[in-house]
Amino acid sequence: MLRLILSLRFVMLIASVGSALGALLMFLEGGIDILNATLAFGSGDGSEAVIALVMHGIDVFLFGVVLVIFAYAVAFGFVFDRSLQGWDSLPAWMRITSVSELKNTLVEVILLYLLVDFATDWPLSEGDVSWLILAKPLAILAIATAFALFGALHALSTGRAGPPPS
Numbered sequence: 001m002l003r004l005i006l007s008l009r010f011v012m013l014i015a016s017v018g019s020a021l022g023a024l025l026m027f028l029e030g031g032i033d034i035l036n037a038t039l040a041f042g043s044g045d046g047s048e049a050v051i052a053l054v055m056h057g058i059d060v061f062l063f064g065v066v067l068v069i070f071a072y073a074v075a076f077g078f079v080f081d082r083s084l085q086g087w088d089s090l091p092a093w094m095r096i097t098s099v100s101e102l103k104n105t106l107v108e109v110i111l112l113y114l115l116v117d118f119a120t121d122w123p124l125s126e127g128d129v130s131w132l133i134l135a136k137p138l139a140i141l142a143i144a145t146a147f148a149l150f151g152a153l154h155a156l157s158t159g160r161a162g163p164p165p166s
Helices: 002-042 047-079 099-124 131-158
Strands: none
Touching: 002 047, 047 099, 099 131
């Protein structure tokens, strides 16, 4: 019975493989944006079009990286046996040991993605910019502050520094 339950962890490979395929699509879309930016530059289109395409391509690449990190974290953190040869040679970000660690890694990466997404959206905004454009950076600041506070509370409650609790 225990063997059957433990074998169910391989179902999580669906999430890992799906994330990896999504990452490949994001890298393809980002590459197409960069190629289109190159073509726009060569045809003499305005620099705004080139900048917009390059910034969108970088944004999409970053989301692809987020998906790769998630795919590796799920596969190497929960599916594959940690006693396998070579486990210690994996980079630290691929050696997820708990759901809490995976959540913390995802929050950090999502915060980074949101920050880059805002930085790429800001220059592309046209016309008069309203105060509503500050909603995203304020939300990023609120999430980052809450994340830091949870980490500080966890450190105080356990007497050691570490990630926020689950």
